[in-house]
Amino acid sequence: MPHAMTVLGPVDPSALGFTLPHEHTQIALWQIPGRYDYWELTRDEPVILDELSLFREAGGASLCDLTLPGVGRDPAWLARLARQSGLNIVMGGGWYRNPYYPPEARIDRRMTDELAEELVGEATAGVGDTGIRIGILGEVGTDKPWVSPAEERVFRAVARASRRTGLAITTHAAQSTVGALQLQILEEEGADPGRIVIGHADSYPRFDHYLALLERGASIEFDFLGMAFEPTEKHGEARVVDLLLELLGRGYGDRILLSQDVCHNSQLRRYKGNGYTYLQTTFLPRLRERGVGAAEIDQMTVANPRRILAIG
Ligand SMILES: [Zn+2]
Numbered sequence: 001m002p003h004a005m006t007v008l009g010p011v012d013p014s015a016l017g018f019t020l021p022h023e024h025t026q027i028a029l030w031q032i033p034g035r036y037d038y039w040e041l042t043r044d045e046p047v048i049l050d051e052l053s054l055f056r057e058a059g060g061a062s063l064c065d066l067t068l069p070g071v072g073r074d075p076a077w078l079a080r081l082a083r084q085s086g087l088n089i090v091m092g093g094g095w096y097r098n099p100y101y102p103p104e105a106r107i108d109r110r111m112t113d114e115l116a117e118e119l120v121g122e123a124t125a126g127v128g129d130t131g132i133r134i135g136i137l138g139e140v141g142t143d144k145p146w147v148s149p150a151e152e153r154v155f156r157a158v159a160r161a162s163r164r165t166g167l168a169i170t171t172h173a174a175q176s177t178v179g180a181l182q183l184q185i186l187e188e189e190g191a192d193p194g195r196i197v198i199g200h201a202d203s204y205p206r207f208d209h210y211l212a213l214l215e216r217g218a219s220i221e222f223d224f225l226g227m228a229f230e231p232t233e234k235h236g237e238a239r240v241v242d243l244l245l246e247l248l249g250r251g252y253g254d255r256i257l258l259s260q261d262v263c264h265n266s267q268l269r270r271y272k273g274n275g276y277t278y279l280q281t282t283f284l285p286r287l288r289e290r291g292v293g294a295a296e297i298d299q300m301t302v303a304n305p306r307r308i309l310a311i312g
Contacts, residue, residue, distance in 0.1 A: 004309040005123070005135035006062075006088045007078040016088055017061030019305035020276065022139065022170065022199055022223040022259035025052070025081055025089075026074070027067045029263075032099050041263050043077065051268050052085040055276035062088035062305070063276070066139040066170065068095055070102035075132035090309060093122045093134035094158050097141040097172060098148045107150045115157035116164070123165040135309060137162055139199060141172025147181050155182060159189030166311040170197040170221070177209050183218050193217030197257060197308060200224060202240045203233075210243065214252050219304065223259035226278030227267070237283075245290055253299050257308070258283070 003010035026043035029035065055063070067073045075091060082089040101107045107115065122134045137158045142151050162169050169186060173179030179198035186196055198213050201220040213220050222244065228234040247256060260278050262268070269275035274282070284297055 002310045002312050004088070004090065004306070005133050005311065006082065007075060007091050007132050007135075008082050008089075011088055013306045013310040015061075016302070016306050016309060018059050018280075018301050019062040019064075019088075019309070020055070020060065020259045020279070021064050021197070021257045021305045021308065022066055022221055022261050023063045023276065024067045024261070024263045025065050026077065027071050027263050029071060029100070034099070039264060041267075042265055043072070043074075045080070047268065047270055048081065049084055050270065051262075051275050052081065052087060054269060055280075056085060056087060058277045058280040060087065060276065060280070062090070062309075064090040064092060064136055064170070064305075064309075066092040066136070068092055068100075068139070069105060070100045071096055073127075075127045075130045079130075079132055090135035091127075091132065092136050092138050092170070093119050093127075093161075093167075094137050094140040095154050096139065097143040098151050099143055101150060101154075107154060112153050112156045113160065115154065116160035119157065119161035120164050123161065123167055134167070135311075136170055137167050138170035138197075139172045140169065141174075141199075142178045142182060145176030145178045147178065147185065152185060155185040156189050159186045159191035162186075162191045162195055163189070166195075168195040168197060168308045170308075171199050173198050174200045174203045176204055177206075177212075179204075179220075180209070180212055183213060183216060187216070194219075195308070197221050200261075202236070205236065205239050205243055207243055207246060210247060214247070214255050219255040219257055219308065221257040221259060223257070223261045225258060225283050226260050226274035228274075229264070237286075241286060241290065244287070245292070248292060248296055253296050254304065256300050257304050258300050
């Protein structure tokens with residue numbers, strides 16, 4: 001039977017409802033050498049539960065937490081949040097991007113198949129001895145507009161794990177065409193493009209880049225929606241909306257996902273950010289104003305994530 005794997009176990013994909021496919025409920029990016037800022041979405045349970053309840057009140061039902069080992073993944077934390085929030089939470093697996101690979105993962109010392117084997121184990125038996133299983137591979141990424149040797153190994157391992165488990169792959173591909181290289185590596189390993197989501201598409205708003213990915217059968221994800229760290233993010237939304245409408249007009253609505261990538265305290269509603277509700281409060285109304293119909297919105301926010309998360 002097709003199912004989606006949440007941190008509380010398998011659920012019928014039809015129960016997923018309105019889904020955010022690319023979020024974090026805690027992450028720390030400041031601890032690596034050479035990074036001198038204090039980038040963090042703090043693991044503050046009451047605060048995060050408040051934010052998640054606002055998402056649920058606005059009609060949300062599910063989210064993917066793509067925080068990976070090395071930047072704070074914790075299956076028990078996610079299971080607790082899922083129980084208390086009433087949301088379906090899907091946990092990611094894999095390794096984030098080269099500077100964030102934790103030394104204990106030994107990415108540069110293990111063969112690709114050994115890495116794949118670990119991911120297959122997380123999908124079938126669970127992470128460590130928690131029994132909590134991953135429901136998606138990612139976010140796996142590239143740090144720069146090219147792919148480092150270690151990143152290439154991770155991408156090959158993830159593709160092999162996807163082939164063996166049926167899990168979808170979701171990527172971090174920022175501000176460049178590197179998503180095309182990611183897709184190329186995954187395809188070389190025989191991963192099904194229909195199970196691949198190239199993330200952060202809105203950070204590189206170029207129509208030809210989108211088409212190149214979509215024509216190969218991959219999905220693209222606009223998941224920096226509501227972000228305002230940089231002027232381009234703050235003021236670039238109109239262009240993103242135009243491109244999105246053009247893609248919908250050309251019939252690619254079944255290959256587009258939307259999310260907000262909450263990954264910093266300043267994004268929380270408590271601190272005057274957009275929280276987990278930017279799609280519902282602001283972005284989707286903006287699409288409706290531009291003539292996007294309920295069926296298309298439903299496709300992007302319910303049906304597409306359901307198809308990506310359904311396995312078996
Ligand atoms: Zn992310």
